Amino acid sequence: MKPFEYAIPETLQETFDFLAAPQSELKAGGIDLIDLMKEGLAQPRRLVNIRGLQELHFVKGDAATGLRLGPNLTLAEVAGHAALRESYRALAQAADAAATPQIRHVATLGGNLCQRPRCWYFRSSAFPCARKGGDQCYAVDGENQYHAIFGNDSGCVIVHPSATAVALMALGARLKIASAKAERELAIDAFFVSPETDITRENVLKPEEVITEVMLPPAARGFTSFYFKQKEKQAFDWPIAEVAVALTLAGGVCKDAKVVLGAAAPIPWRVPRAEALLKNQPISVKLAKQAAQEALKDANPLSENAYKVPVFKAAIYRTICRAAGIDPFA
Numbered sequence: 360m361k362p363f364e365y366a367i368p369e370t371l372q373e374t375f376d377f378l379a380a381p382q383s384e385l386k387a388g389g390i391d392l393i394d395l396m397k398e399g400l401a402q403p404r405r406l407v408n409i410r411g412l413q414e415l416h417f418v419k420g421d422a423a424t425g426l427r428l429g430p431n432l433t434l435a436e437v438a439g440h441a442a443l444r445e446s447y448r449a450l451a452q453a454a455d456a457a458a459t460p461q462i463r464h465v466a467t468l469g470g471n472l473c474q475r476p477r478c479w480y481f482r483s484s485a486f487p488c489a490r491k492g493g494d495q496c497y498a499v500d501g502e503n504q505y506h507a508i509f510g511n512d513s514g515c516v517i518v519h520p521s522a523t524a525v526a527l528m529a530l531g532a533r534l535k536i537a538s539a540k541a542e543r544e545l546a547i548d549a550f551f552v553s554p555e556t557d558i559t560r561e562n563v564l565k566p567e568e569v570i571t572e573v574m575l576p577p578a579a580r581g582f583t584s585f586y587f588k589q590k591e592k593q594a595f596d597w598p599i600a601e602v603a604v605a606l607t608l609a610g611g612v613c614k615d616a617k618v619v620l621g622a623a624a625p626i627p628w629r630v631p632r633a634e635a636l637l638k639n640q641p642i643s644v645k646l647a648k649q650a651a652q653e654a655l656k657d658a659n660p661l662s663e664n665a666y667k668v669p670v671f672k673a674a675i676y677r678t679i680c681r682a683a684g685i686d687p688f689a
């Protein structure tokens with residue numbers, strides 16, 4: 360690991376001041392960043408540790424007006440928060456399913472959204488791949504069993520690693536992003552960057568910017584959600600498929616639907632074809648299965664990951680059923 364300066368800001372303003380120096384990087388829980396530094400993949404000259412910054416650690420509002428979450432909440436806090444479990448269930452479930460109990464007590468919501476991909480070629484300094492500025496993707500013709508089945512035709516076939524991103528996209532979240540000079544808000548859909556746009560980055564954050572708030576819209580009457588993660592084994596594991604579904608139901612009829620897939624594509628992947636099929640229909644097991652079929656129509660598996668297609672079909676239909684409160688096995 361290269362030597363670096365270590366700064367501990369006491370306010371958000373001080374954070375911006377520390378970030379102004381070139382090659383400064385934020386550290387929250389440090390679960391991802393310290394790993395990358397050990398491997399030599401991140402080499403900040405200054406580490407700005409915001410882990411203890413209370414200004415970024417809060418839950419404000421309520422389900423009627425919308426909840427506002429500080430990015431410094433740990434995954435364990437998100438998973439255990441009563442209002443989230445009640446009204447934005449998919450997010451609490453996603454946070455609860457990520458990593459291990461020890462990691463969830465340290466890792467933060469902001470860091471989870473901004474973590475870098477888990478592609479094993481990316482994580483090893485031995486492979487100077489396209490995402491690191493090289494000229495080839497080692498996974499596309501290599502070991503790609505955990506890689507993308509959608510959006511994988513632009514030179515990098517990672518899957519986006521963040522569980523909370525999948526849930527937040529289904530829930531229609533927005534992010535507040537600030538720097539010393541400006542503040543902006545954007546829908547979380549606009550936060551993630553596909554390889555087609557820029558192969559070297561996963562999101563639109565500029566080096567001087569900080570996520571300062573994650574905003575959840577009001578949970579209207581009939582709004583319900585569910586998140587499901589399929590792993591290879593029951594004990595801790597990364598997902599081979601994850602699905603978040605948010606529905607607005609009126610008398611059993613679906614008025615609005617969002618279906619988002621994780622471990623599927625380089626960005627959290629919405630499936631509008633499945634959403635369209637659900638809208639203005641009473642949710643049933645049969646309809647959920649049709650939506651799952653529809654969702655996978657555009658899948659384009661790589662040499663080693665065609666197994667993901669049936670796994671996603673099962674995961675999607677079950678998650679739609681669970682969100683709607685019906686038994687997927689009835």
Ligand SMILES: Cc1cc2nc3c(=O)[nH]c(=O)nc-3n(C[C@H](O)[C@H](O)[C@H](O)COP(=O)(O)OP(=O)(O)OC[C@H]3O[C@@H](n4cnc5c(N)ncnc54)[C@H](O)[C@@H]3O)c2cc1C
Pocket residue numbers: 384385386387388389390391392393430431456457458459462465466467468469470471472473474475520521522523564568569570571596597598
């Ligand atoms: C064994 C293991 C299993 C895991 N399994 C899962 C899993 O199943 N699902 C899953 O989703 N994740 C999983 N993870 C990843 C883990 O959840 C993330 O690494 C963690 O959430 C990162 O959060 P952090 O606070 O430690 O971020 P850090 O490592 O501190 O930071 C990560 C990045 O986020 C940036 N950042 C942090 N906060 C902000 C902010 N407020 N504004 C702007 N940028 C910010 C940092 O600059 C850095 O670039 C796993 C990790 C491990 C080690």
Ligand code: SF4
Pocket residue numbers: 476478479480481488489490491495496497498499514515516517
């Ligand atoms: S999938 Fe992306 S990160 Fe992995 S080797 Fe290919 S270019 Fe690199």
